[in-house]
Amino acid sequence: MCGRFVSASPPDELANYFGADRDDDELEPSFNVAPTNEVYVVRARDERRRLSALRWGLVPFWAKDLKIGSRMINARAETVAEKPAFRKAYERHRCLIPADGFYEWAKLPDQKNKQPYLIQRADGEPVVFAGLWERWRPRLDDGKTVDPDAEPIETCTILTTTPNAEMSTIHDRMPVLLPPAVWDDWLSSETDLDDIGSLLRPAPDDLLTLVPISTMVNNVRNKGEELLTPLPAEAWPELPPPRASGDRPAQGG
Numbered sequence: 001m002c003g004r005f006v007s008a009s010p011p012d013e014l015a016n017y018f019g020a021d022r023d024d025d026e027l028e029p030s031f032n033v034a035p036t037n038e039v040y041v042v043r044a045r046d047e048r049r050r051l052s053a054l055r056w057g058l059v060p061f062w063a064k065d066l067k068i069g070s071r072m073i074n075a076r077a078e079t080v081a082e083k084p085a086f087r088k089a090y091e092r093h094r095c096l097i098p099a100d101g102f103y104e105w106a107k108l109p110d111q112k113n114k115q116p117y118l119i120q121r122a123d124g125e126p127v128v129f130a131g132l133w134e135r136w137r138p139r140l141d142d143g144k145t146v147d148p149d150a151e152p153i154e155t156c157t158i159l160t161t162t163p164n165a166e167m168s169t170i171h172d173r174m175p176v177l178l179p180p181a182v183w184d185d186w187l188s189s190e191t192d193l194d195d196i197g198s199l200l201r202p203a204p205d206d207l208l209t210l211v212p213i214s215t216m217v218n219n220v221r222n223k224g225e226e227l228l229t230p231l232p233a234e235a236w237p238e239l240p241p242p243r244a245s246g247d248r249p250a251q252g253g
Helices: 011-018 066-071 087-092 180-187 193-197
Strands: 005-007 030-033 038-045 048-056 074-076 094-099 101-106 115-121 127-136 153-161 208-212
Touching (some): 011 038, 011 094, 087 127, 087 193, 094 153, 094 180
Parallel strands (some): 048 153, 074 153
Antiparallel strands (some): 005 101, 038 048, 038 094, 094 127, 101 115, 127 153
């Protein structure tokens, strides 16, 4: 899964990176983005890419209230095309979600508490998650009738898949990461869904670095750059060997 990540790059820099126009939204840099926080996303708008800020945790258009979003921060690649909560967004509302890195927690032998890791691209480029977005309209007290006076709320989710060799040492899932060559295909509503499904695969085994960090990241109130500081070399835990691809669950989608 992907439950926390780093979003510290300014919007102008992100817009330039994606060749996108941008909305006026400007979020505070956060080194510990958590579910229900606002995050930057890139969508296709009038044949142009556009950078906007959306709430993390997808709320389907048919939901009665926003609470469901806290359980919809990730969508599994293997089932996203069939699940009622994600199916329409997968068909029509795909997006890119940029990050400067993300976090995962590993259960290590002989340790009671899980060890957090910072995962970033080895080449220093941003990671770009495959995402979905939805537009939800608040309901009146009956939970069914759309409030005609309320502003719609736009939300998003991150797709996950089976891990590559590196990620398999700490977790059995990883976010789907999309390279620049497929961004237009992912964003376009004209792309065949079979072709879209072929993009939902683990990242190359040499793309990422995994660095153990302090448990300060466990507290969502801690959002400063100090969270990125690696543990001292002598405190780095020994990870199990990567699982061979044949030992990992078959890729779905």
